[in-house]
Amino acid sequence: MAPSAADGARALRVAFLGQAVGRRADGLTSYSEQVVSGLLRRGEEVYFHHARGDGSQVPVDPRHAVAWPTLRFKTVTIPLPGFRTRMQGWLAAHRPDVTHCSLSFTLDDGWVGAAAERVGSARVVTFHLPFGQVGTGRALVMRELHRFWARRLSRYQRVIVFTEEHRHRLAEVGVELGRIEVLPNAVDTDRFCPGPSRVRAERLAGSSLVVGFAGRLDPEKGVRELLTGFERARLGPSARLLLAGRGALEGKVRQLAERDPRVVYLGQLGHLRDRVDFWRAVDLFCLPSSAEGLSISLLEAMASGCAVAVTPAGGLPVVAGGGLELDPSRLADAVAEQLQETSPGRARELGARAREEAVRHHGIDRMLDRLLAIYGSCINEQDHPGERTPS
Structure with a gap:
């Protein structure tokens, strides 16, 4: 040291x-x-x-x-x-x-x-x-x-x-x-950890599976494919897509949130406490990105006990076997398939594994x-x- x-x-x-x-x-x-x-x-x-x-x-x-x-x-x-x-x-x-x-x-x-x-x-x-x-x-x-x-x-x-x-x-x-x-x-794994969430209690009560994304709402992050994949997936009325951030596709996100009550958009997370609360509300973090260094959002989600679905470019190697892979050649379909195949119980299992990986290595x-x-x-x-x- x-x-x-x-x-x-x-x-x-x-x-x-x-x-x-x-x-x-x-x-x-x-x-x-x-x-x-x-x-x-x-x-x-x-x-x-x-x-x-x-x-x-x-x-x-x-x-x-x-x-x-x-x-x-x-x-x-x-x-x-x-x-x-x-x-x-x-x-x-x-x-x-x-x-x-x-x-x-x-x-x-x-x-x-x-x-x-x-x-x-x-x-x-x-x-x-x-x-x-x-x-x-x-x-x-x-x-x-x-x-x-x-x-x-x-x-x-x-x-x-x-x-x-x-x-x-x-x-x-x-x-x-x-x-x-x-x-x-x-990531600070003491600060980002599983726990109760105000957003989950107040805006997502009764949800079965909460899929989350926080970051720049830009094309290279795969935001379009995430929105399309969520709409295609047959998840039922109690599933939710929780989004936060700003970017070129903010208007598209707002439009979908107005049209589909299952989509919840929080705007920009300006405070650390808001990021902690956000990840505690999420069951599955989906990052269909075409270009990443090493996403801090990915590490925060892992430390918070979220299951993660990512492309190889989005950070799949970081999850060390505990993540769901998204095929970059068919992103929207890959998102839909992984969401459909991930039950709340499976998400909890993968999230616990992701948390262990974050604590051990990140x-x-x-x-x-x-x-x-x-x-x-x-x-x-x-x-x-x-x-x-x-x-």
């Missing part, structure tokens, strides 16, 4: 460039919240930088939060003029031991790595972009995005990804293999140990140029 302030070592000063909750609430905001909250519990000192347009819910004392004015176009965040001068000034004034960027913070993430190097800060970046299913148009687009960012990551000492496959994909577009660390997403403490070891390795290299320390 890497030394931390909780062990009596000096607290690390960490500048974490991440995503706040408010106008957005997605996997990146969950990652920022989990990592920063975990570092604070370990006694580290964290300054949280975020785009002002993301929202105002931050995982640190507001005095340690820095909100940057930006413009956002779809999924791209653009810093306003003057960002580089002010960021360089902040880094020079605070001199963090580690600068950790959750990509993409803004289009200037590559420049931030160089700016942090100039003040002697160790540099770590987490690369969230998925790579897509081989042979699809989306995979080609994602490969070009990987190539775009690979050229901009050269000043970061470590690039964190979530799977070995992602590590090799990133190396193929030019990132040095030895700088890429596989550090899977994690707990937040293990991830924090590794992350602090990576920080320590980078700091040592910064202090002793030319010396590579295993992390």
Whole structure:
């Protein structure tokens, strides 16, 4: 285990460039919240930088939060003029031991790595972009995005990804293999656990099987196929489809919820307590995604005791035999078939198995140990140029 302030070592000063909750609430905001909250519990000192347009819910004392004015176009965040001068000034004034960027913070993430190097800060970046299913148009687009960012990551000492496959994909577009660390997403299994749910009691009382989805309501998440599959499945009037999130298909989700009383749409889950309550209400989490890194929603669902139905791209290997596989070549039909074949009793059995897998392999403490070891390795290299320390 890497030394931390909780062990009596000096607290690390960490500048974490991440995503706040408010106008957005997605996997990146969950990652920022989990990592920063975990570092604070370990006694580290964290300054949280975020785009002002993301929202105002931050995982640190507001005095340690820095909100940057930006413009956002779809999924791209653009810093306003003057960002580089002010960021360089902040880094020079605070001199963090580690600068950790959750990509993409803004289009200037590559420049931030160089700016942090100039003040002697160790540099770590987490690369969230998925790579897509081989042979699809989306995979080609994602490969070009990987190539775009690979050229901009050269000043970061470590690039964190979530799977070995992602590590090799990133190396193929030019990132040095030895700088890429596989550090899977994690979940607080004490916080996300089975228990009573207000949503289940108030809005889903008497339901037989509750199928759930929380995340971006976008085409690559398989939302259309989920809606179609649920409608095709012969589940009876007491089944429910519970959805939460925002995205391009929000209008379609709202229309179906208005037309079919079995479909319940909650909007965006802006608070941690709402996510905990959501997953406790769900029997079966369905993620028919065509492109994922390692879904935090998947891990939260598993830790909460939900059965999971996922594509290979959506995270099936993570469930280690405890999940239901969705065939990506016929998603809507695959969703319908798996829903029809999963009784409430079967869902409970698979959910207990998924919970065991999450506790055993995806707990937040293990991830924090590794992350602090990576920080320590980078700091040592910064202090002793030319010396590579295993992390």
